[in-house]
Amino acid sequence: MADRRRPAARPQRQAPDVHGGWVGRRFEVTVGPVxxxxxxxxxxxxxxVFVRHTLPGERVVVEVTEDRQKGxxxxxxxxxxEPAADRVERPCPYSGPGRCGGCDWQHVSHAGQLGLKADVVREQLSRLAGLDVDVTVEALPGGPLRWRSRARFAVDRTGSPGLRRHRSHDVxxxxxxxxxxxxxARAVLARRWLDAGAVDVALDSAGVVTTTTLDRRGRPLETQVLRPGAEVPEEPAGRAQRTAGGRDWEVEGTGFWQVHPAAADAVVGAVLDFAA
Known part of the structure; x- marks a missing residue:
C-alpha cells in the first residue's frame, strides 16, 4: 500500500554534460555551410559539430571545446x-581559437563576410518562413575596422580591461x-579600472567620448566625459550628440544608439524608400 503522506519524488532532469565526452578530442573534418x-x-x-574560425569548404583539424552529449x-x-579562397590573415592579434570572443569572422575577407551574412539570412528565411529569395548584404561606409562607436569592455580582478573568451567568463x-x-578604444584600454566589473564607452558625432563604469553586478558606478583635445575627463556626464535622418539627436552618453555611425541613416533611408 502506497504511503499517501509523502508524494512520489519527481524524476530529476539531468543537465547536459559540457565537460566530458569529446572535449579535447581532435579530428579532421570537411566544413559544410555557415x-x-x-x-x-x-x-x-x-x-x-559547430566549428568556429573556419569557412565553408575548408578541410580543418577541429578541437572539441564543448560536448552537449545529445547529438x-x-x-x-x-x-x-585546405583553406578557402576568402581566408585572410587576421587583422586583430587577439582573434583566434582560445582568444578573444568579440569577433566571429576576422579570418575572412570583407567581401567574404558579406557573403556569409547573406547566406545566414537566406537560410533563415527559407527554413523559418518558407521563402526562397535572393539576399544581398551591403556594406556600410568606412570599411571593416574602426567603425564601432559604442562598446562594453569587461574588467578582470586586477583592473585590466578586455573582452571575454567565446562562451566564457574569462577576460x-x-x-x-x-x-x-x-x-x-584608447579611453578604456589605455588604463586600469580598479573595483569595476565592466566599462561602457561611446564616441558621439561631435567626437566626445563618454565612459560609464559598472560594478560586477552590472550597476553603474561613475560616468565621465572626455572632449576632443582634452586630457582630463569631466564629471558629471553631459549628453551625446547623434546625427541621423538629417537631424541632430541628443541622447545619454553611453545610452543605446546604433553602434555603426552610418546605421541609423541606413535604417531611416530604407524606411523612407519603402514608404514611398
Missing part, C-alpha cells in the same frame, strides 16, 4: 589543411580593439 552565431556546420562519426558539439578549427586583456573607434 550557421548563425559565427559557426560553420561539419559532421564527424554521425554527430553535428552535437562545438569546436575550434586549430589547423587549416582576455587587450591593448587595442581594431573594430572599435580609436578614441573610444
Amino acid at each position: 550557421a548563425h552565431g559565427g559557426h560553420c556546420v561539419a559532421r564527424h562519426e554521425g554527430r553535428v 552535437f558539439c562545438r569546436g575550434d578549427a586549430v589547423e587549416v589543411l 582576455v586583456p587587450l591593448d587595442d580593439c581594431p573594430i572599435t573607434a580609436e578614441p573610444a
